[in-house]
Amino acid sequence: MNELSKRKWNRLLSHNEFYIAIIIVAICLLIEVRSGQFFTPNNLVDIVRSGIVPCIFGIGVLVVMLSGGIDLSFVPIAALAMYITNSVMLDTGFSGSIVVPFLLAGGIGIACGALNAVVISKFNLPTMIVTLGTSSIFTGLLRGVFEAKEKTASPILMELGSSKLFTAQNADSGLTSDMPSTLFILLGVVVVTFILLRYTTLGRGIYAVGGDPGAARRAGFRVTRIQFFVYCYVGLLAGIAGVTRTGMSQAAHFTSLLGTELTIIAATVLGGARITGGVGTITGTVLGAFLMTIVSNSLVLIGVPTYWQQFFTGALIVIGTGISVYQASKKYRGSLSLDERAKEELG
Amino acid sequence: MKKVLLVVLAVLLMATAFGCSSAPAASEAPSAGASAAESSSAEPAADGGASAGASSGWKIAMVVKDNVNAWFARTDEGVQKFAEDTGTDSFQVGPEEIDAALQVQVVEDLIAQDVDAICIYPIDPTTLEPVLAKAREAGIMVFTQEATTQESKDYDLEPFAPAEYGATLMDQLASEMGEEGTYCTMVSYVTNVAHNQWADAAVARQEEAYPNMKLVDGSDARVESEDNLERAYEKAKEMLKKYPDLKGFIGTSSNDVPGICRAIEELGLSGKVFVTGTGLPSMNESYLKSGTLKQCYLWDPANSIYALMMLAKNVLDGQTVQSGMDLGADGFNELIIDETDPTITYGKGYVGITKDNLNDLGFYF
Numbered sequence: 109m110n111e112l113s114k115r116k117w118n119r120l121l122s123h124n125e126f127y128i129a130i131i132i133v134a135i136c137l138l139i140e141v142r143s144g145q146f147f148t149p150n151n152l153v154d155i156v157r158s159g160i161v162p163c164i165f166g167i168g169v170l171v172v173m174l175s176g177g178i179d180l181s182f183v184p185i186a187a188l189a190m191y192i193t194n195s196v197m198l199d200t201g202f203s204g205s206i207v208v209p210f211l212l213a214g215g216i217g218i219a220c221g222a223l224n225a226v227v228i229s230k231f232n233l234p235t236m237i238v239t240l241g242t243s244s245i246f247t248g249l250l251r252g253v254f255e256a257k258e259k260t261a262s263p264i265l266m267e268l269g270s271s272k273l274f275t276a277q278n279a280d281s282g283l284t285s286d287m288p289s290t291l292f293i294l295l296g297v298v299v300v301t302f303i304l305l306r307y308t309t310l311g312r313g314i315y316a317v318g319g320d321p322g323a324a325r326r327a328g329f330r331v332t333r334i335q336f337f338v339y340c341y342v343g344l345l346a347g348i349a350g351v352t353r354t355g356m357s358q359a360a361h362f363t364s365l366l367g368t369e370l371t372i373i374a375a376t377v378l379g380g381a382r383i384t385g386g387v388g389t390i391t392g393t394v395l396g397a398f399l400m401t402i403v404s405n406s407l408v409l410i411g412v413p414t415y416w417q418q419f420f421t422g423a424l425i426v427i428g429t430g431i432s433v434y435q436a437s438k439k440y441r442g443s444l445s446l447d448e449r450a451k452e453e454l455g
Numbered sequence: 456m457k458k459v460l461l462v463v464l465a466v467l468l469m470a471t472a473f474g475c476s477s478a479p480a481a482s483e484a485p486s487a488g489a490s491a492a493e494s495s496s497a498e499p500a501a502d503g504g505a506s507a508g509a510s511s512g513w514k515i516a517m518v519v520k521d522n523v524n525a526w527f528a529r530t531d532e533g534v535q536k537f538a539e540d541t542g543t544d545s546f547q548v549g550p551e552e553i554d555a556a557l558q559v560q561v562v563e564d565l566i567a568q569d570v571d572a573i574c575i576y577p578i579d580p581t582t583l584e585p586v587l588a589k590a591r592e593a594g595i596m597v598f599t600q601e602a603t604t605q606e607s608k609d610y611d612l613e614p615f616a617p618a619e620y621g622a623t624l625m626d627q628l629a630s631e632m633g634e635e636g637t638y639c640t641m642v643s644y645v646t647n648v649a650h651n652q653w654a655d656a657a658v659a660r661q662e663e664a665y666p667n668m669k670l671v672d673g674s675d676a677r678v679e680s681e682d683n684l685e686r687a688y689e690k691a692k693e694m695l696k697k698y699p700d701l702k703g704f705i706g707t708s709s710n711d712v713p714g715i716c717r718a719i720e721e722l723g724l725s726g727k728v729f730v731t732g733t734g735l736p737s738m739n740e741s742y743l744k745s746g747t748l749k750q751c752y753l754w755d756p757a758n759s760i761y762a763l764m765m766l767a768k769n770v771l772d773g774q775t776v777q778s779g780m781d782l783g784a785d786g787f788n789e790l791i792i793d794e795t796d797p798t799i800t801y802g803k804g805y806v807g808i809t810k811d812n813l814n815d816l817g818f819y820f
Contacts, residue, residue, distance in 0.1 A: 145696045150722075154692055251552060257525055260737060281699050284723045285692075357685045358717065359738065364683035364710075408693040413674035414645055 124380030124435050128395040131428065135402060143409040149276035150285035151409075157287065159401040160294045161353045162372060166397040167301050167390060168345035169376040174305070175338045176318035176385025177235035181224060182346040183369040184246035187362035189216040190350030191250055194360040197262035206268055213347035220246060221343020225336040247366060258361045261354050269355030290352050297345060302390050314338060318385025371425075375400040378428040380435075399428070511543045513771050515764055516565050518558065518575040519549035525820045526756055533757030533784075537764045540783070545764055555582035562586045565595075572596040572767040574760070580605040598767045600759060601649075603799050610776060612763045614754040614804035616791060617649065621656020623805070624731055625665070627750055628657075628703050631729040635667035638703030639675060639694060641711040641732070643682035650707035651677075653733075657705050671698055680711050684738075687714025695722055706732030712751050716742035736808055736819045743810040754786070754804040755818055762787035762802055776800065 120126050140146040165182065172179045193213040202208065220242070227238050250256045261269065272286035305311040313334045316324035325331050354360045379396025381388030403424055407417045517534045519527040527549060534547045548565070550557030555578040563586060565573055573595055577583040580602050587597050587607040599611045628638060640657060642650035654677060661668050670676045671694075678694060680687035687710050695701055695718065706712040712734040719728050725747045734751025742748040762782035770776060776797075780790040786804035793799035808816065 143697055148696075151696060154689075158689060278696075281696070282723070283696060284721070286721055353685075357688070359684055359713075361684050361710075364681070364685065405689055405693065408675060408678065408690065409697055411675075414677055414679055415674065417679065 122435075124432050125389065125392045125395055127431060127435065128379060128392065128399055128428075132395065132399050132402065135399070135406075139402075139406045139409050142411055143406075145409055146406070148278045148280075150278045150283050153276040153285040153287045155398070155402055155405060156291065157285070157356070158405050159398045160288070160290055161349050161356065162375060162397040162401055163294050163394055164297050164345055164349040164352065165372045166376050166379070166393045167297055168342040168349070169373055170379075170381050170388050170390065170393045171301065171305075171314065171345075172235070172338055172342050173376060173381045173383060174318045174385060174388050175314045175335060176321065177228070177335070177338065178373070178383065179224065179239045179339065179342050180236060180369055180373075181220070181239040181243035181246060182342050183365055183367070183372075184243045184250070185217050185220040185343050186346040186350035186353070187365050188220065188246045188250050188254075188350075189213040189347035190354045190360055190365075191254060191256050191362055192216055193347075193351055194259060194262050194265060194354050195254075197264055198259065202262065202264055204264075206264060209262075209264060209268075209351050210348060213351040214344045215347070217343035217345070217347025217350075218340045219343070221340040221346075222336075224343070225339035228339065229332040229335045243369075250362065256362060258359065258363065261358050261360060265351065265355040266358055267355075268352075269358055288356060290356055293348065293352050297348065298390060298394065305390070310334065310337060315386055318387075320386070371400065372397070374425045374429060378425070378432055380432055396428075400424075511541055511768065511772075513572065513768060514544040514568075514570045515572045515574065515767050515771075516568075516570045517545065517547040517760060517764060518561055518565070518573060519547055520558070520576050520578050521553045522549045522551060529818050529820070530756045530760040533759075533761040534764065536757070537761045541765070541768060543764075543768055550578075553578055555579040559583060559586045562590060566590050566593050569593075570595060571771055572598060574598045574600070574763045574767055575602075576600055577602045577605055596767060596770060598763055598770075600763050603796075604648075608798060609770060610766060611799045612759070612766050612782075612787075612790075613799065613801045614759040614786075616793075616801040616803075617652035618656040618659075619801075619803065620752070620805060621653040621658075622660040624653065624705050624752065625657040625660040627731045627752075627807070628705055628729060629661070629665045629668060631731070631749055632668065632703045634665050636702030637669045637671055637698060637700050638705065639671040639678060639698075639701065640705045641678050641680050641687065641690065641707065641715065643708035643710075644679055645677060647708075653707050654705065668703075671701065680706070680708055680714060682708050682710055684710040684714045687711045688717045689714075691715040691718035692722065695719075695724065695728065702728055704728070704730040704732070706730060706734070709733050709735050709738065709753075712748065713738040713742060716747045720745070720747050734808065736813055736816060739808070740813060743808070743813060746810075750807045750809050752805045752807055754806065755816070757818065758784040758786055759802065759804050762804070766790075766800070 136146055145151055168182055169179065190213060193209050193216065196212065197209055224239055224242050227233060228235050268290065269288065271289040273289055273291065275284050275286050277284045305314065313324065313329040316327060316329050317331050317334050321331050353365065375396040376393050377383060378399060379392035381393060404421055407420060412420050517530065519530055521527060531547045534545055537543065538545045548561055550561055558578050559582060562573065566589060573590055575597065577599060584607055587605065591597055591607055597608045599605045599608045600613065603611055603613065605611065640654040642654055645651065658670055661670065675694065678690045680690060691704065691714060704715045706715055712730055712732045715730045719725055719730065730748060731750055733753060735753060739748055739751055761784040765782040769780065778790055778792045781788045782790060787802035791801040793801065806816065
């Protein structure tokens with residue numbers, strides 16, 4: 109092995125994504141061996157379908173984590189945005205452009221995110237505490253002010269959810285599964301967020317703030333503004349995810365959505381995002397979200413008894429995030445570059 | 456600071472994992488209608504303070520789980536009708552949200568008001584136990600629904616006997632499946648008492664009456680939907696992939712049937728795979744109309760609460776509770792008394808919902 113490929117190999121080994129990819133492959137093979145049903149066209153489509161909404165949420169969580177914060181309110185924001193949007197669409201019998209519900213939900217999401225942003229950036233309070241508080245506020249608004257009840261999806265969202273790109277059929281069993289068009293929403297979110305993080309000053313600023321707010325400030329980044337943007341962006345993605353979910357499940361059921369935030373945060377950490385900020389990639393997040401989706405959608409296929417399914421999922425979270433955090437800390441200690449080390453020593 | 460945060464979050468993440476597994480235990484309360492009710496959720500309820508001109512002399516309160524749920528808006532209609540029909544001073548009250556501690560407060564207030572009887576859907580029998588005991592000590596009679604495990608009560612009236620309901624579901628499924636083929640059951644959680652009683656009863660009925668039908672082997676015989684429409688859909692798909700000869704589902708939580716129906720339609724199995732179970736009209740309308748679902752079942756909470764209040768009034772009037780007692784509401788004309796516990800009684804309050812009677816039920820959640 110020559111020097112170059114060795115270095116490449118080492119770099120690959122140091123990447124968290126590599127390990128998640130290996131875990132995913134291993135689990136897929138396990139499912140295939142146990143059931144013979146994993147690598148069938150319809151099953152693969154089902155997995156992608158179930159992963160769309162968690163992925164959109166996960167990317168939002170990633171952006172906050174990169175900035176060194178944490179948002180516990182994105183699920184209530186999604187619930188609120190999806191409830192209001194769906195109700196408006198139902199009441200008005202709206203049948204125009206599909207862009208409208210997304211604009212509305214996105215707007216509500218941004219407004220909620222802005223509330224988080226103002227409190228966090230203005231008073232410089234711990235993000236976890238603030239968003240824990242606002243998540244109760246948003247849930248309270250939903251239940252108290254809007255007296256929310258679970259409704260079926262409005263016709264336009266029904267249409268969104270049932271529109272499909274193609275239908276995959278299993279030649280043996282004849283079972284069919286539809287690949288939903290909402291896959292494009294996820295792709296859009298991935299591309300936009302990727303460009304944002306990779307190619308814009310704002311995106312680099314998010315990494316910088318998460319790595320070290322003091323250094324970022326000295327380097328000329330406007331920390332408060334960046335934080336403001338981050339929480340609004342999560343709100344936006346939450347709104348989009350909420351509407352997407354309503355369409356895909358053909359119902360605006362918010363109770364089953366509430367309470368899923370920690371699973372999504374876990375998936376993001378599983379994907380290598382560091383809770384303390386500054387480190388994480390979209391690839392990792394998408395892999396993390398899909399790992400969780402694959403596992404939770406294959407417990408029956410693997411043959412995990414009903415009584416043990418939650419234990420199994422819980423164990424995966426603990427072990428998976430454990431590996432991921434261990435990897436991160438090893439890398440942190442072992443392979444600090446010179447200037448990273450200098451930064452560490454300085455403060 | 457960062458280290459502290461890291462530790463806190465690590466703990467939080469662990470808590471998630473364990474939270475996942477402990478959550479269902481919390482929802483163990485034997486709630487026959489709770490699942491249906493909670494998932495149907497809220498419509499602004501008419502203010503629960505209706506009292507008709509009192510002439511029977513009794514003051515009877517109905518305590519519900521919250522004030523915003525459509526289910527409890529419907530129970531309020533039952534309470535008001537009862538007040539009109541019998542001239543009893545009766546009214547509905549409930550906490551702002553589904554919170555057992557708040558419901559305790561509501562009961563405390565009623566004790567202070569010196570009502571004659573309290574009818575209640577306990578949110579959590581364990582939490583409510585002391586305050587209901589206190590009410591009985593104060594000479595107030597206590598009548599419960601969806602709470603067969605409540606210790607401090609005079610009588611509990613369930614909308615129906617679990618065994619009979621389960622058997623009815625199985626009879627329906629068997630007739631759709633032509634009395635042959637493989638089936639499985641779905642519950643919200645394997646810890647939910649009511650859902651599992653129904654599923655057990657359905658299986659028992661199959662074993663007794665339909666020898667050509669077969670329950671899926673092992674633990675897959677009972678899958679969990681986590682009371683979540685999306686999970687019900689995903690689990691149903693998984694089951695149909697794993698068991699190509701699976702022909703029938705019985706769903707017990709109100710999210711099960713619509714989730715399973717969506718899976719059946721999407722997999723292109725409509726007319727080949729059959730499903731029945733507990734179902735709300737609003738969530739199943741499209742499947743009833745498309746024919747994927749022939750019939751699902753629900754009970755009218757206005758009737759079951761009307762009957763509960765009538766039971767309370769009869770007992771206050773000094774009547775002896777015996778089987779066959781007529782409680783004056785549809786499905787509650789012949790009271791059934793539990794064989795082992797004489798304080799538990801049943802009606803026969805469930806109704807089959809089909810595409811034909813969907814709009815004539817008198818309720819639509």
